[in-house]
Amino acid sequence: MSSVKTKRDVLGTSSLRPDGGAKVKGDFAFTSDLHAENMLWGATLRSPHPHARIVSIDTTAAWKIAGVECIVTADDVPGQLTYGLISSDQPVFAKDVVRYMGEPIAAVAADHPETCRRALAAITVVYEVLPVLFDPELAIGDDFEPIHPDGNLIRQQRIVHGDTSVVGDVIVEGHYVIGMQDQAFLGTESALALPDADGQGVEVFVATQWLHEDQKQMAACLNLPTERVRLVLGGVGGAFGAREDISLQVHTALLALRTSRPVKMQYGREESFFGHVHRHPATVWMRHHATNEGKIVKIEARFVFDGGAYASTSAAVLINGVTHTQGPYKCPVAVVDGYAVRTNNPPCGAMRGFGVVQACFAHEGQMDKLAAAVGTDPVSIRLMNAMETGDLLITGQPVESVAPVARLIRETNEIPLPPDLAIDANELDLPGGSGITAERKHIRRGIGWGVSIKNIMYSEGFDDYSTARCTLSDGKVVLKFATSEVGQGFVTLAPQIARSVLGVTDAVCDTIDTQIGSAGSTSASRQTWMSGGAVDGACRLVRERLFELVGAQQNIEPIRFAIEDDEIVDTAGTFRMSVIEASQGITISETFEHHHRKTEELDENGQGNCHVAFAFVAHRAVVDVDPELGLVKVVQIATAQDVGQVLNPLSVLGQIEGGIAQGLGLAVMEEIIVQEGRVRNPSFTDYLLPTALDAPVVVARMIEEYEPQAPLGAKGVGEPPCISVTPAIVAAIRDAIGKDIDRCPVRPQDICL
Amino acid sequence: MSTNEFYSLKVNGVDHHVSDAWIGESLLYVLRERLGLPGSKGACEQGECGSCTVFIDGAAVCSCLVMAASAVESEIATVEGLNADGTLTDVQEAFVTEGAVQCGFCTPGLVMAVHHLLDENDSPSELEVKEALSGNICRCTGYGRIFAAVDKVVAVRRGALS
Numbered sequence: 001m002s003s004v005k006t007k008r009d010v011l012g013t014s015s016l017r018p019d020g021g022a023k024v025k026g027d028f029a030f031t032s033d034l035h036a037e038n039m040l041w042g043a044t045l046r047s048p049h050p051h052a053r054i055v056s057i058d059t060t061a062a063w064k065i066a067g068v069e070c071i072v073t074a075d076d077v078p079g080q081l082t083y084g085l086i087s088s089d090q091p092v093f094a095k096d097v098v099r100y101m102g103e104p105i106a107a108v109a110a111d112h113p114e115t116c117r118r119a120l121a122a123i124t125v126v127y128e129v130l131p132v133l134f135d136p137e138l139a140i141g142d143d144f145e146p147i148h149p150d151g152n153l154i155r156q157q158r159i160v161h162g163d164t165s166v167v168g169d170v171i172v173e174g175h176y177v178i179g180m181q182d183q184a185f186l187g188t189e190s191a192l193a194l195p196d197a198d199g200q201g202v203e204v205f206v207a208t209q210w211l212h213e214d215q216k217q218m219a220a221c222l223n224l225p226t227e228r229v230r231l232v233l234g235g236v237g238g239a240f241g242a243r244e245d246i247s248l249q250v251h252t253a254l255l256a257l258r259t260s261r262p263v264k265m266q267y268g269r270e271e272s273f274f275g276h277v278h279r280h281p282a283t284v285w286m287r288h289h290a291t292n293e294g295k296i297v298k299i300e301a302r303f304v305f306d307g308g309a310y311a312s313t314s315a316a317v318l319i320n321g322v323t324h325t326q327g328p329y330k331c332p333v334a335v336v337d338g339y340a341v342r343t344n345n346p347p348c349g350a351m352r353g354f355g356v357v358q359a360c361f362a363h364e365g366q367m368d369k370l371a372a373a374v375g376t377d378p379v380s381i382r383l384m385n386a387m388e389t390g391d392l393l394i395t396g397q398p399v400e401s402v403a404p405v406a407r408l409i410r411e412t413n414e415i416p417l418p419p420d421l422a423i424d425a426n427e428l429d430l431p432g433g434s435g436i437t438a439e440r441k442h443i444r445r446g447i448g449w450g451v452s453i454k455n456i457m458y459s460e461g462f463d464d465y466s467t468a469r470c471t472l473s474d475g476k477v478v479l480k481f482a483t484s485e486v487g488q489g490f491v492t493l494a495p496q497i498a499r500s501v502l503g504v505t506d507a508v509c510d511t512i513d514t515q516i517g518s519a520g521s522t523s524a525s526r527q528t529w530m531s532g533g534a535v536d537g538a539c540r541l542v543r544e545r546l547f548e549l550v551g552a553q554q555n556i557e558p559i560r561f562a563i564e565d566d567e568i569v570d571t572a573g574t575f576r577m578s579v580i581e582a583s584q585g586i587t588i589s590e591t592f593e594h595h596h597r598k599t600e601e602l603d604e605n606g607q608g609n610c611h612v613a614f615a616f617v618a619h620r621a622v623v624d625v626d627p628e629l630g631l632v633k634v635v636q637i638a639t640a641q642d643v644g645q646v647l648n649p650l651s652v653l654g655q656i657e658g659g660i661a662q663g664l665g666l667a668v669m670e671e672i673i674v675q676e677g678r679v680r681n682p683s684f685t686d687y688l689l690p691t692a693l694d695a696p697v698v699v700a701r702m703i704e705e706y707e708p709q710a711p712l713g714a715k716g717v718g719e720p721p722c723i724s725v726t727p728a729i730v731a732a733i734r735d736a737i738g739k740d741i742d743r744c745p746v747r748p749q750d751i752c753l
Numbered sequence: 754m755s756t757n758e759f760y761s762l763k764v765n766g767v768d769h770h771v772s773d774a775w776i777g778e779s780l781l782y783v784l785r786e787r788l789g790l791p792g793s794k795g796a797c798e799q800g801e802c803g804s805c806t807v808f809i810d811g812a813a814v815c816s817c818l819v820m821a822a823s824a825v826e827s828e829i830a831t832v833e834g835l836n837a838d839g840t841l842t843d844v845q846e847a848f849v850t851e852g853a854v855q856c857g858f859c860t861p862g863l864v865m866a867v868h869h870l871l872d873e874n875d876s877p878s879e880l881e882v883k884e885a886l887s888g889n890i891c892r893c894t895g896y897g898r899i900f901a902a903v904d905k906v907v908a909v910r911r912g913a914l915s
Contacts, residue, residue, distance in 0.1 A: 020849035023857030026792020026832035033791040186796040186858035186892050237858030238892050269797045487856025487893050650852040661895030684801035692886040695896040
C-alpha cells in the first residue's frame with residue numbers, strides 16, 4: 001500500500017463505516033424503526049409448556065376485541081406447514097403438539113401493541129401436558145418415545161482415524177459441560193411486511209443474516225412464487241448466529257397478506273429469548289493419549305449436543321464439533337462419537353463459533369491436564385503439539401491453510417503480563433467491583449491458555465457462493481449485493497475493495513435486497529472471503545472492460561494497463577489517464593459469483609475433505625478470583641490471531657475485542673437456565689451480559705500471513721476471538737484456585753463450594 | 754382504553770402534543786411511535802441495557818422505565834437533539850473515528866451516556882468511565898473502542914482548553 005499517493009480508503013486502511021454518522025445520530029433505520037401508512041402491529045401466542053398436546057384453540061373472544069384485524073393459526077398457513085435450514089421440521093405454528101416452551105401457536109394483527117397483547121390473552125388454548133424429554137442422553141437411544149416424526153436423534157457421526165489400537169504412555173481424561181449461551185443481539189427480531197396490491201406477493205423488510213434463504217423458506221410456507229416474496233434488509237442490530245433461522249418472517253408476511261395491510265412485528269426481549277435458537281449446550285468427554293514427553297498419539301471423544309425441539313443447524317454444528325476434536329494440534333489417531341439430539345428444551349442452532357466453541361472448551365482443558373501429567377507447562381505442551389500447514393486432520397483432510405499455530409502461541413506469550421495486583425489496590429478494581437465484597441488479601445491471580453482452530457465457510461459439499469455487481473459510471477462505483485450487514489462491516493470493506501481494484505474514490509453500496517443473486521449467510525466468518533471475493537471479481541471484470549475501452553481509444557493493448565493509485569497507466573509506455581476521466585459518459589456493469597473450492601461429505605468413519613479453510617488464534621487470560629465468594633475479574637486477555645491479510649485494521653480489532661467479550665460471557669456469566677424444558681431467566685436482568693466494568697484489557701496482535709486460497713488473502717476474523725478465550729479464562733480460574741472446574745460458565749458455587 | 758385528553762412533552766426544546774395516547778405508554782414508546790423520534794432504542798424494557806437513554810431535566814434515565822405522562826413538566830433531551838446544527842458532536846465524531854460503532858443499536862444510548870459523563874466530569878479515571886458506562890450494554894465491540902472514543906474526546910477537549 002506504500003505506493004498510494006492520495007488518501008483514498010483502499011484495502012489495508014482503517015476506512016470508517018459509511019453508516020457511522022447515521023448510527024451515532026440515531027438516524028440509521030433499524031428494522032424496528034420502520035413504519036408504513038395504515039400499519040398494523042403483529043404479535044405471537046406462544047406455548048407455556050415444553051411438551052403438550054393441543055386439545056383445542058378458541059379465538060372467538062379475541063376476534064371480538066376492537067382493533068383486532070386478524071388471527072392466524074396453523075390452519076391458515078397456505079403452503080408448507082414447516083420450515084427449517086437443513087431439514088424442514090419446524091411448524092410455522094404448532095398444530096397438534098407443542099415441543100418447546102415458547103413455540104408459536106397463533107399470531108394476531110391489531111391497531112396497537114397493547115391490543116395485540118389483549119388479543120393474545122383472550123385466545124384460549126387447552127393443552128394436555130405430556131412428559132418432557134429434557135435429558136439429551138435419553139434422546140440418544142430408544143428410551144424415550146419420539147417427540148417428533150423425525151425421531152429424537154437428529155444426527156450421529158463417528159470419526160475413526162489411524163491405528164486405533166495405539167495406547168499412550170500417559171492418558172488424561174475429562175468430562176466437560178458447556179452451558180446454553182444466548183446471542184443477545186441488542187436489536188430484537190423485527191420485520192415489516194407490505195402486501196402487494198394484487199394480494200399475490202409481499203415485500204418484507206427484515207433483520208436477517210441470509211435474505212435468500214429466508215425468501216426460499218417464506219415462499220414455500222406462503223405458497224407464493226419466490227419472486228413474489230421480495231426481501232429487503234432492514235437495519236440489523238447484531239446477529240451472532242441468531243438470525244440464521246426463520247423467526248417472525250412467515251408470521252408477519254402471512255398477517256400482511258391476510259389483512260391487505262402493512263404489518264410490523266417486533267419481539268420484546270423476553271420473547272426474543274424464545275424467538276431464536278441458542279448456542280447448543282453440550283457434554284464432551286475426551287481421553288488424550290500421549291508419549292511421556294507429551295506428544296499426542298490418540299484422542300478418544302464423545303460429544304452430545306442438545307439441539308432442543310427442532311433440528312435447525314444441529315447437524316452441521318455436530319460436524320463442526322467432532323471434526324475439531326483435536327484442536328490446533330497434531331493428532332495421528334482418533335475415535336470420536338458425536339450425537340446431536342432432539343429434546344423438549346429450547347431449539348439450538350447457530351452462534352458465533354458454531355460447535356467449535358464446545359470442542360475447544362474440552363480439548364483445551366485436556367491440554368492443561370496433559371501438561372500437568374507429563375510435568376510441563378501449558379505453553380510448552382501446546383508448542384510441542386502445534387499443527388502446521390500440511391498436517392492431516394483426524395478426518396484425513398490436509399490443512400492447506402496457512403497455520404501459524406506455534407507463532408500465535410509464541411507471540412501471545414511475548415505480550416507482557418499485567419502488573420501484579422497492588423497490595424493497596426482500589427477495592428473497586430477487585431472481583432465484585434462496586435459491590436465492594438472482596439478483601440484484597442483473599443484475592444488470587446491465575447493465568448490460563450486457550451488456542452483454537454476454526455473452519456471458515458460452509459462445509460460438507462455445500463456451495464455457499466456469493467454474488468455481487470459492480471457498476472462504474474463517471475468515475476463512481478455502485479456495488480450491489482445481498483450480503484447482510486449485521487454490524488460486522490461489510491459495507492465498509494466492499495467500497496475499499498472497489499477503490500483498490502478500480503482506482504476510484506467514490507464507491508457506495510446499493511440497497512441490500514433479493515434483487516440480485518444470493519450472498520449466502522453472514523456467518524461462519526465467511527463474508528470477507530466469499531462476498532469480498534464476489535465484489536473483487538465484479539470489480540476486476542469492470543476493470544477489464546475499462547481497459548479494453550481505453551485500449552481501443554488509445555491503440556494500446558489492454559494487457560499493458562494497470563491501475564496505479566487513481567490512474568490507468570500503460571506499464572510499457574507513458575500513457576496515463578485518471579479513472580474518472582476514462583469512465584466519463586460511460587457505464588460498465590458486471591456481475592460475479594464467487595464460489596469456494598468444493599468440499600466433500602464425511603463417510604461413515606468421518607473421513608473426507610469436508611471443510612474449506614481454517615483460521616487459528618491463541619489467547620492467554622489473567623484473572624483475579626475471590627475464592628470465598630466465587631467472584632472473578634478478568635484482568636487481561638492477550639491474543640495473537642491468524643488473520644491472513646489485514647484489510648481494515650480497525651474493523652479487525654473490533655471483531656477481536658467484541659468476540660473476546662462474548663467468550664468472556666460464556667466463561668463466567670452467560671447461561672440460559674433451563675429446568676425440565678422451562679427457561680428460567682429470559683431477561684437482561686437475569687441473563688447476565690458483560691458490561692463495561694467486565695471488559696478486560698485486551699492486548700491483540702494481528703498475525704499477517706497472506707492466505708493464498710483467499711480472494712483477498714484475508715481470513716475471516718469474526719469467530720476465532722470468541723472460541724479459545726473461554727477455556728483460557730476457565731484455565732486461569734483453575735490456576736488461581738487450584739481446583740478442577742469442568743464447566744462453563746463458571747458459577748460462584750463452582751469456585752467456592 | 755385510550756383517552757381523548759392530551760398532554761404535552763417538551764423534547765429537545767420543542768413542545769409536542771400527545772393525543773389519544775394510552776396512559777401506560779412509556780416515554781420510549783411515545784418518543785418512538787408517536788413523536789417520530791426513533792433515535793432512542795428499546796432492547797430490554799427493564800432498564801438494564803441503556804439503549805433508550807435520554808436526559809430528563811439533565812439526568813440520564815432509561816426512557817423505557819418512565820411513563821411518558823409523568824414527564825410533562827420536564828425538559829426531555831434525546832439523541833436527535835444533539836445535532837441541531839447538523840454537525841456531529843465531538844462524542845459522536847469520536848465514536849465514528851475510533852471504531853466504537855458496529856451494529857449501532859446501543860450507540861445512541863451510549864452517545865448520550867458519554868455526553869452525560871463528560872459534562873459532569875471532564876477528566877474521568879478509567880474506573881469512572883467504566884462505572885458511568887456500565888448501564889449501557891454493547892454486544893458487538895467488547896467496549897474497547899468505546900473507551901478509546903471517550904479518551905479521544907477527553908484529550909481533544911483538554912487540548913482545546915490549553
